[in-house]
Amino acid sequence: MAxxxxxxxxxxxxxxxxxIARGLQQTPYWKPFFDGYIPVRQWLDEVRxxxxxxxxxxxGLSFFLDRMPTFAIGxxxxxxxxxxxxxxxxxxxxxxxxxxSWHLIESLVADEFDLTICQEMTVDHGCMVPMLxxxxxxxxxxxxxxxxxxxxxxxxxVPTAARCYKLGQALGRAIESYPEDLKVVIFxxxxxxxxxxxxxxxxxxxxxxxxxxxxxxxxxxxxxxxTTAELIEQAGSEGIELIxxxxxxxxxxxxxxxxxxxxxxxxxxxxxxxxxxxxxxxxSATGAARPDVAIVGELEVT
Amino acid sequence: xxxxxxxxxxxxxxxxxxxxxxALGFGLNRMCMSFNDAANREAFRNDEAAYCExxxxxxxxxxxxxxxDVLRLVQLGGNIYYLAKFGGIFGLTVQDMGAQQRGxxxxxxxxxxxxxxxxxxx
Numbered sequence: 001m002a003x004x005x006x007x008x009x010x011x012x013x014x015x016x017x018x019x020i021a022r023g024l025q026q027t028p029y030w031k032p033f034f035d036g037y038i039p040v041r042q043w044l045d046e047v048r049x050x051x052x053x054x055x056x057x058x059x060g061l062s063f064f065l066d067r068m069p070t071f072a073i074g075x076x077x078x079x080x081x082x083x084x085x086x087x088x089x090x091x092x093x094x095x096x097x098x099x100x101s102w103h104l105i106e107s108l109v110a111d112e113f114d115l116t117i118c119q120e121m122t123v124d125h126g127c128m129v130p131m132l133x134x135x136x137x138x139x140x141x142x143x144x145x146x147x148x149x150x151x152x153x154x155x156x157x158v159p160t161a162a163r164c165y166k167l168g169q170a171l172g173r174a175i176e177s178y179p180e181d182l183k184v185v186i187f188x189x190x191x192x193x194x195x196x197x198x199x200x201x202x203x204x205x206x207x208x209x210x211x212x213x214x215x216x217x218x219x220x221x222x223x224x225x226x227t228t229a230e231l232i233e234q235a236g237s238e239g240i241e242l243i244x245x246x247x248x249x250x251x252x253x254x255x256x257x258x259x260x261x262x263x264x265x266x267x268x269x270x271x272x273x274x275x276x277x278x279x280x281x282x283x284s285a286t287g288a289a290r291p292d293v294a295i296v297g298e299l300e301v302t
Numbered sequence: 303x304x305x306x307x308x309x310x311x312x313x314x315x316x317x318x319x320x321x322x323x324x325a326l327g328f329g330l331n332r333m334c335m336s337f338n339d340a341a342n343r344e345a346f347r348n349d350e351a352a353y354c355e356x357x358x359x360x361x362x363x364x365x366x367x368x369x370x371d372v373l374r375l376v377q378l379g380g381n382i383y384y385l386a387k388f389g390g391i392f393g394l395t396v397q398d399m400g401a402q403q404r405g406x407x408x409x410x411x412x413x414x415x416x417x418x419x420x421x422x423x424x
Contacts, residue, residue: 059383064335065324083338086390154383156308156320198380199315199373201400202414206422229309237316238382265419269400 092140168250190224190241327379
Protein backbone atom coordinates (compact mmCIF):
# COMPACT_ATOMS: atom_id res chain seq x y z
CA MET A 1 0.00 0.00 0.00
CA ALA A 2 1.10 3.56 -0.56
CA UNK A 3 2.40 5.29 2.52
CA UNK A 4 2.47 9.01 3.24
CA UNK A 5 5.92 9.47 4.71
CA UNK A 6 5.51 13.12 5.51
CA UNK A 7 4.79 16.61 4.33
CA UNK A 8 6.69 19.74 3.54
CA UNK A 9 5.34 23.26 3.43
CA UNK A 10 7.44 25.76 1.55
CA UNK A 11 7.26 29.17 -0.05
CA UNK A 12 7.42 29.10 -3.86
CA UNK A 13 8.75 32.59 -4.59
CA UNK A 14 10.14 32.92 -8.16
CA UNK A 15 13.24 34.77 -6.90
CA UNK A 16 14.32 31.52 -5.21
CA UNK A 17 14.43 29.82 -8.61
CA UNK A 18 16.46 32.69 -10.02
CA UNK A 19 18.89 32.56 -7.11
CA ILE A 20 19.49 28.82 -7.66
CA ALA A 21 19.86 29.31 -11.44
CA ARG A 22 22.47 32.01 -10.85
CA GLY A 23 24.32 30.20 -8.07
CA LEU A 24 23.61 32.86 -5.43
CA GLN A 25 22.85 30.49 -2.54
CA GLN A 26 25.95 31.43 -0.53
CA THR A 27 25.62 35.22 -0.93
CA PRO A 28 24.77 37.22 2.22
CA TYR A 29 21.22 37.89 1.07
CA TRP A 30 20.41 34.26 0.27
CA LYS A 31 22.49 32.14 2.66
CA PRO A 32 20.16 32.50 5.68
CA PHE A 33 17.28 31.35 3.50
CA PHE A 34 18.98 28.39 1.80
CA ASP A 35 20.58 27.17 5.05
CA GLY A 36 17.04 26.46 6.20
CA TYR A 37 16.70 23.84 3.46
CA ILE A 38 19.76 21.76 4.38
CA PRO A 39 17.80 19.70 6.96
CA VAL A 40 14.90 19.43 4.49
CA ARG A 41 17.16 17.83 1.89
CA GLN A 42 18.68 15.57 4.55
CA TRP A 43 15.19 14.40 5.47
CA LEU A 44 14.35 13.76 1.80
CA ASP A 45 17.61 11.79 1.39
CA GLU A 46 16.64 9.77 4.43
CA VAL A 47 13.06 8.92 3.44
CA ARG A 48 13.61 8.77 -0.35
CA UNK A 49 10.02 9.35 -1.47
CA UNK A 50 8.84 7.89 -4.78
CA UNK A 51 6.13 10.45 -5.41
CA UNK A 52 5.48 14.06 -4.52
CA UNK A 53 1.91 15.35 -4.49
CA UNK A 54 2.39 19.09 -4.98
CA UNK A 55 -0.34 21.50 -3.91
CA UNK A 56 0.30 24.81 -5.59
CA UNK A 57 -1.48 27.63 -7.36
CA UNK A 58 -1.16 28.56 -11.00
CA UNK A 59 -0.25 32.23 -11.60
CA GLY A 60 -1.34 32.38 -15.24
CA LEU A 61 0.40 29.59 -17.13
CA SER A 62 -1.84 26.53 -17.37
CA PHE A 63 -5.03 28.34 -16.45
CA PHE A 64 -6.39 31.72 -17.43
CA LEU A 65 -9.33 33.57 -15.91
CA ASP A 66 -11.62 32.42 -18.72
CA ARG A 67 -12.09 29.16 -16.82
CA MET A 68 -10.56 28.92 -13.42
CA PRO A 69 -10.93 25.63 -11.58
CA THR A 70 -11.12 25.87 -7.81
CA PHE A 71 -9.25 22.56 -7.58
CA ALA A 72 -7.54 20.87 -10.54
CA ILE A 73 -5.47 17.68 -10.59
CA GLY A 74 -2.99 16.46 -13.16
CA UNK A 75 -3.39 13.08 -14.87
CA UNK A 76 -0.54 13.36 -17.37
CA UNK A 77 2.65 11.43 -18.15
CA UNK A 78 4.64 14.64 -17.96
CA UNK A 79 4.12 18.24 -16.95
CA UNK A 80 6.17 20.81 -18.86
CA UNK A 81 7.25 24.14 -17.44
CA UNK A 82 7.03 27.14 -19.79
CA UNK A 83 7.87 30.81 -20.14
CA UNK A 84 5.86 32.84 -17.62
CA UNK A 85 6.79 36.12 -19.23
CA UNK A 86 9.25 37.68 -16.81
CA UNK A 87 12.55 35.89 -17.16
CA UNK A 88 12.55 32.77 -15.01
CA UNK A 89 14.55 29.97 -16.66
CA UNK A 90 12.33 27.25 -18.09
CA UNK A 91 13.00 24.00 -16.25
CA UNK A 92 12.86 20.42 -17.57
CA UNK A 93 9.44 18.79 -17.37
CA UNK A 94 8.48 16.73 -14.36
CA UNK A 95 7.27 13.14 -14.74
CA UNK A 96 3.72 12.25 -13.78
CA UNK A 97 2.22 9.06 -12.40
CA UNK A 98 -0.92 8.45 -14.41
CA UNK A 99 -2.22 5.42 -12.52
CA UNK A 100 -1.82 7.11 -9.16
CA SER A 101 -3.42 10.29 -10.49
CA TRP A 102 -6.51 8.40 -11.62
CA HIS A 103 -6.73 6.53 -8.35
CA LEU A 104 -6.61 9.83 -6.47
CA ILE A 105 -9.23 11.28 -8.80
CA GLU A 106 -11.59 8.35 -8.28
CA SER A 107 -11.14 8.40 -4.54
CA LEU A 108 -11.46 12.18 -4.21
CA VAL A 109 -14.57 12.39 -6.39
CA ALA A 110 -16.15 9.51 -4.44
CA ASP A 111 -15.28 11.58 -1.37
CA GLU A 112 -17.20 14.55 -2.87
CA PHE A 113 -14.20 16.59 -4.06
CA ASP A 114 -15.07 17.21 -7.71
CA LEU A 115 -11.76 18.35 -9.10
CA THR A 116 -11.06 19.40 -12.68
CA ILE A 117 -9.15 16.54 -14.31
CA CYS A 118 -6.23 17.62 -16.53
CA GLN A 119 -4.63 15.23 -19.00
CA GLU A 120 -2.55 18.15 -20.22
CA MET A 121 -1.18 20.64 -17.74
CA THR A 122 1.80 22.95 -17.64
CA VAL A 123 3.25 23.78 -14.23
CA ASP A 124 4.56 27.21 -13.28
CA HIS A 125 6.92 28.44 -10.56
CA GLY A 126 4.34 27.54 -7.92
CA CYS A 127 5.17 23.88 -8.53
CA MET A 128 8.67 24.12 -10.03
CA VAL A 129 10.39 26.37 -7.47
CA PRO A 130 9.68 23.87 -4.66
CA MET A 131 10.98 21.03 -6.89
CA LEU A 132 14.16 22.99 -7.59
CA UNK A 133 14.56 24.01 -3.95
CA UNK A 134 14.27 20.41 -2.75
CA UNK A 135 16.50 18.97 -5.49
CA UNK A 136 18.73 21.80 -6.78
CA UNK A 137 21.26 19.30 -8.15
CA UNK A 138 18.70 17.20 -9.99
CA UNK A 139 19.16 19.16 -13.24
CA UNK A 140 15.80 17.91 -14.39
CA UNK A 141 16.42 14.29 -13.39
CA UNK A 142 13.81 14.67 -10.69
CA UNK A 143 14.01 11.75 -8.25
CA UNK A 144 10.22 11.57 -7.84
CA UNK A 145 7.15 11.41 -10.02
CA UNK A 146 4.63 14.13 -9.30
CA UNK A 147 0.89 14.57 -9.01
CA UNK A 148 0.24 18.31 -9.21
CA UNK A 149 -2.90 19.70 -7.59
CA UNK A 150 -3.68 23.32 -8.42
CA UNK A 151 -5.74 25.36 -5.96
CA UNK A 152 -7.27 28.65 -7.02
CA UNK A 153 -5.79 31.33 -4.78
CA UNK A 154 -5.86 33.99 -7.50
CA UNK A 155 -9.48 34.84 -8.27
CA UNK A 156 -11.86 35.21 -5.32
CA UNK A 157 -13.83 33.50 -3.97
CA VAL A 158 -11.01 31.06 -3.24
CA PRO A 159 -11.70 27.89 -1.25
CA THR A 160 -11.82 28.37 2.51
CA ALA A 161 -9.09 27.26 4.88
CA ALA A 162 -11.49 24.63 6.24
CA ARG A 163 -12.23 23.30 2.75
CA CYS A 164 -8.53 22.97 1.95
CA TYR A 165 -7.94 21.10 5.20
CA LYS A 166 -10.76 18.70 4.29
CA LEU A 167 -9.28 18.28 0.81
CA GLY A 168 -6.06 17.26 2.51
CA GLN A 169 -7.90 14.75 4.66
CA ALA A 170 -9.57 13.25 1.59
CA LEU A 171 -6.22 13.22 -0.21
CA GLY A 172 -4.69 11.34 2.70
CA ARG A 173 -7.41 8.69 2.51
CA ALA A 174 -6.98 8.50 -1.26
CA ILE A 175 -3.21 7.99 -1.13
CA GLU A 176 -3.36 5.40 1.63
CA SER A 177 -5.86 3.29 -0.33
CA TYR A 178 -3.53 2.99 -3.35
CA PRO A 179 -2.45 -0.66 -3.68
CA GLU A 180 1.13 -0.10 -4.87
CA ASP A 181 3.94 0.19 -2.33
CA LEU A 182 4.94 3.80 -2.81
CA LYS A 183 6.41 6.37 -0.46
CA VAL A 184 4.55 9.62 -0.93
CA VAL A 185 5.48 13.09 0.28
CA ILE A 186 3.06 15.99 0.14
CA PHE A 187 4.15 19.56 -0.57
CA UNK A 188 1.92 22.44 0.50
CA UNK A 189 3.40 25.48 -1.20
CA UNK A 190 3.09 29.27 -1.18
CA UNK A 191 3.04 31.94 1.52
CA UNK A 192 3.94 32.99 4.04
CA UNK A 193 2.75 36.55 4.68
CA UNK A 194 3.15 38.82 1.69
CA UNK A 195 1.26 41.31 -0.39
CA UNK A 196 2.17 42.25 -3.95
CA UNK A 197 -0.68 44.63 -4.76
CA UNK A 198 -2.08 47.97 -3.65
CA UNK A 199 -0.62 50.62 -1.36
CA UNK A 200 -0.20 47.85 1.23
CA UNK A 201 2.35 46.06 -0.99
CA UNK A 202 5.30 44.86 1.08
CA UNK A 203 3.12 43.89 4.04
CA UNK A 204 4.75 41.22 6.24
CA UNK A 205 3.37 39.84 9.52
CA UNK A 206 5.93 37.69 11.30
CA UNK A 207 3.90 37.28 14.47
CA UNK A 208 1.08 35.76 12.46
CA UNK A 209 3.43 33.54 10.44
CA UNK A 210 5.04 32.15 13.58
CA UNK A 211 1.66 31.46 15.11
CA UNK A 212 0.58 29.78 11.88
CA UNK A 213 3.63 27.51 11.73
CA UNK A 214 3.22 26.41 15.32
CA UNK A 215 -0.54 25.89 15.08
CA UNK A 216 -0.24 24.01 11.80
CA UNK A 217 1.62 21.29 13.66
CA UNK A 218 -0.09 21.51 17.06
CA UNK A 219 -3.68 22.41 16.42
CA UNK A 220 -4.53 22.84 12.75
CA UNK A 221 -8.28 22.96 13.43
CA UNK A 222 -7.77 26.40 14.97
CA UNK A 223 -6.44 27.60 11.62
CA UNK A 224 -9.39 26.13 9.72
CA UNK A 225 -11.58 28.69 11.48
CA UNK A 226 -9.75 31.58 9.83
CA THR A 227 -11.92 33.29 7.22
CA THR A 228 -10.56 34.44 3.89
CA ALA A 229 -10.96 38.05 5.07
CA GLU A 230 -8.97 37.32 8.23
CA LEU A 231 -6.23 35.61 6.24
CA ILE A 232 -5.96 38.58 3.87
CA GLU A 233 -5.84 40.99 6.79
CA GLN A 234 -3.26 38.98 8.74
CA ALA A 235 -1.13 37.41 5.99
CA GLY A 236 -1.63 39.88 3.13
CA SER A 237 -3.62 39.47 -0.06
CA GLU A 238 -1.16 36.99 -1.59
CA GLY A 239 -0.52 35.34 1.78
CA ILE A 240 -3.88 33.65 1.20
CA GLU A 241 -1.73 30.91 -0.38
CA LEU A 242 -1.31 29.59 3.17
CA ILE A 243 -4.56 27.66 2.67
CA UNK A 244 -2.44 25.15 0.73
CA UNK A 245 -0.35 24.55 3.86
CA UNK A 246 -3.57 23.42 5.54
CA UNK A 247 -4.22 20.95 2.73
CA UNK A 248 -0.83 19.34 3.39
CA UNK A 249 -1.56 19.15 7.11
CA UNK A 250 -4.97 17.59 6.49
CA UNK A 251 -3.32 14.66 4.74
CA UNK A 252 -1.15 13.87 7.77
CA UNK A 253 -2.24 11.96 10.85
CA UNK A 254 -3.23 14.10 13.82
CA UNK A 255 -0.17 12.95 15.69
CA UNK A 256 2.26 13.87 12.94
CA UNK A 257 5.45 15.33 14.35
CA UNK A 258 7.53 18.35 13.45
CA UNK A 259 10.96 17.51 12.09
CA UNK A 260 12.18 20.91 10.99
CA UNK A 261 11.03 24.51 10.84
CA UNK A 262 12.72 27.54 9.37
CA UNK A 263 11.51 31.07 8.84
CA UNK A 264 13.26 33.89 7.06
CA UNK A 265 12.33 37.47 6.12
CA UNK A 266 12.58 38.79 3.47
CA UNK A 267 12.85 36.86 0.24
CA UNK A 268 11.90 39.40 -2.40
CA UNK A 269 8.59 40.76 -1.00
CA UNK A 270 7.78 37.71 1.05
CA UNK A 271 8.22 36.03 4.40
CA UNK A 272 9.57 32.57 3.59
CA UNK A 273 8.79 29.55 5.74
CA UNK A 274 9.50 25.84 5.53
CA UNK A 275 8.23 22.99 7.68
CA UNK A 276 8.97 19.27 7.53
CA UNK A 277 6.41 17.04 9.18
CA UNK A 278 6.96 13.33 9.75
CA UNK A 279 3.75 11.40 9.32
CA UNK A 280 4.31 9.29 12.39
CA UNK A 281 3.39 10.00 15.96
CA UNK A 282 6.32 10.02 18.34
CA UNK A 283 6.22 10.23 22.14
CA SER A 284 6.74 13.69 23.54
CA ALA A 285 9.98 14.47 25.34
CA THR A 286 8.47 13.90 28.77
CA GLY A 287 6.92 10.61 27.71
CA ALA A 288 3.53 11.89 28.81
CA ALA A 289 0.67 11.01 26.52
CA ARG A 290 -0.36 13.84 24.31
CA PRO A 291 -3.72 13.39 22.71
CA ASP A 292 -3.13 15.45 19.61
CA VAL A 293 0.36 16.11 18.56
CA ALA A 294 3.93 15.48 19.53
CA ILE A 295 6.58 18.05 18.76
CA VAL A 296 10.16 17.07 18.26
CA GLY A 297 12.28 20.14 18.69
CA GLU A 298 11.00 23.65 18.96
CA LEU A 299 10.21 26.04 16.20
CA GLU A 300 13.34 28.01 15.65
CA VAL A 301 13.25 31.27 13.83
CA THR A 302 16.47 32.17 12.12
CA UNK B 303 -27.09 45.18 -10.55
CA UNK B 304 -25.36 45.00 -7.23
CA UNK B 305 -22.00 43.72 -6.08
CA UNK B 306 -21.72 42.04 -2.70
CA UNK B 307 -19.74 43.63 0.11
CA UNK B 308 -16.97 41.52 1.61
CA UNK B 309 -15.22 41.31 4.96
CA UNK B 310 -11.90 42.01 3.24
CA UNK B 311 -13.10 45.36 1.86
CA UNK B 312 -12.00 46.92 5.16
CA UNK B 313 -8.34 46.04 4.62
CA UNK B 314 -6.67 49.32 3.59
CA UNK B 315 -4.61 49.62 0.42
CA UNK B 316 -5.83 46.24 -0.81
CA UNK B 317 -7.81 45.41 -3.96
CA UNK B 318 -8.84 41.79 -3.59
CA UNK B 319 -9.17 40.25 -7.04
CA UNK B 320 -12.80 39.18 -6.88
CA UNK B 321 -15.63 38.87 -9.40
CA UNK B 322 -16.12 42.59 -9.72
CA UNK B 323 -12.45 43.22 -10.55
CA UNK B 324 -12.15 40.05 -12.64
CA ALA B 325 -15.04 41.23 -14.82
CA LEU B 326 -13.65 44.76 -15.11
CA GLY B 327 -10.14 43.55 -15.87
CA PHE B 328 -10.83 40.60 -18.15
CA GLY B 329 -9.49 42.15 -21.37
CA LEU B 330 -6.53 43.72 -19.58
CA ASN B 331 -5.60 40.42 -17.93
CA ARG B 332 -6.11 38.61 -21.24
CA MET B 333 -3.56 40.93 -22.82
CA CYS B 334 -1.13 40.37 -19.94
CA MET B 335 -1.58 36.59 -20.28
CA SER B 336 -0.52 36.87 -23.93
CA PHE B 337 2.89 38.13 -22.72
CA ASN B 338 3.83 34.56 -21.77
CA ASP B 339 4.79 34.36 -25.44
CA ALA B 340 8.06 36.12 -26.32
CA ALA B 341 6.73 37.02 -29.80
CA ASN B 342 3.82 38.87 -28.19
CA ARG B 343 6.15 40.75 -25.88
CA GLU B 344 8.09 41.81 -28.94
CA ALA B 345 4.90 42.84 -30.77
CA PHE B 346 3.87 44.98 -27.79
CA ARG B 347 7.31 46.63 -27.69
CA ASN B 348 7.11 47.38 -31.42
CA ASP B 349 3.69 49.01 -31.38
CA GLU B 350 2.06 49.35 -27.99
CA ALA B 351 -1.09 51.11 -29.11
CA ALA B 352 -1.78 48.62 -31.89
CA TYR B 353 -1.20 45.75 -29.51
CA CYS B 354 -3.65 47.17 -26.95
CA GLU B 355 -6.23 47.53 -29.75
CA UNK B 356 -6.27 43.75 -30.12
CA UNK B 357 -7.69 43.39 -26.61
CA UNK B 358 -10.80 44.73 -25.00
CA UNK B 359 -9.26 47.46 -22.85
CA UNK B 360 -11.09 50.52 -21.57
CA UNK B 361 -9.66 53.98 -22.30
CA UNK B 362 -8.61 54.26 -18.64
CA UNK B 363 -6.82 50.93 -18.79
CA UNK B 364 -5.00 51.95 -21.97
CA UNK B 365 -3.89 55.20 -20.28
CA UNK B 366 -2.63 53.29 -17.24
CA UNK B 367 -0.75 50.84 -19.48
CA UNK B 368 0.87 53.76 -21.26
CA UNK B 369 1.79 55.37 -17.91
CA UNK B 370 3.06 52.01 -16.48
CA ASP B 371 0.85 52.90 -13.52
CA VAL B 372 0.61 49.58 -11.69
CA LEU B 373 -1.58 50.83 -8.83
CA ARG B 374 -4.08 52.25 -11.28
CA LEU B 375 -4.04 49.01 -13.27
CA VAL B 376 -4.77 47.07 -10.09
CA GLN B 377 -7.64 49.44 -9.32
CA LEU B 378 -8.93 48.90 -12.85
CA GLY B 379 -9.11 45.13 -12.51
CA GLY B 380 -5.57 44.06 -13.32
CA ASN B 381 -4.48 41.01 -11.39
CA ILE B 382 -1.00 41.45 -9.94
CA TYR B 383 0.26 38.07 -11.17
CA TYR B 384 -0.82 38.96 -14.71
CA LEU B 385 0.51 42.51 -14.38
CA ALA B 386 3.87 40.95 -13.45
CA LYS B 387 3.99 39.61 -17.03
CA PHE B 388 3.41 43.17 -18.29
CA GLY B 389 6.11 44.49 -15.96
CA GLY B 390 8.47 41.78 -17.17
CA ILE B 391 8.57 43.40 -20.60
CA PHE B 392 10.35 46.40 -19.04
CA GLY B 393 12.37 44.40 -16.52
CA LEU B 394 10.13 45.56 -13.67
CA THR B 395 10.24 43.08 -10.77
CA VAL B 396 7.54 42.65 -8.14
CA GLN B 397 9.76 44.77 -5.88
CA ASP B 398 9.75 47.61 -8.40
CA MET B 399 6.01 47.24 -8.74
CA GLY B 400 5.51 47.07 -4.97
CA ALA B 401 7.55 50.22 -4.44
CA GLN B 402 5.65 52.05 -7.15
CA GLN B 403 2.28 51.11 -5.68
CA ARG B 404 3.37 52.06 -2.19
CA GLY B 405 4.71 55.35 -3.46
CA UNK B 406 8.31 54.91 -2.29
CA UNK B 407 11.64 54.33 -4.00
CA UNK B 408 12.74 50.74 -4.60
CA UNK B 409 15.64 51.33 -2.18
CA UNK B 410 13.20 52.46 0.50
CA UNK B 411 10.91 49.52 -0.25
CA UNK B 412 13.77 47.02 0.05
CA UNK B 413 14.96 48.65 3.26
CA UNK B 414 11.44 48.37 4.66
CA UNK B 415 11.42 44.63 3.92
CA UNK B 416 14.87 44.22 5.48
CA UNK B 417 13.60 46.05 8.57
CA UNK B 418 10.68 43.63 8.74
CA UNK B 419 13.24 40.83 8.64
CA UNK B 420 15.31 42.31 11.43
CA UNK B 421 12.22 42.76 13.56
CA UNK B 422 11.18 39.15 12.84
CA UNK B 423 14.55 37.74 13.77
CA UNK B 424 14.94 39.84 16.91
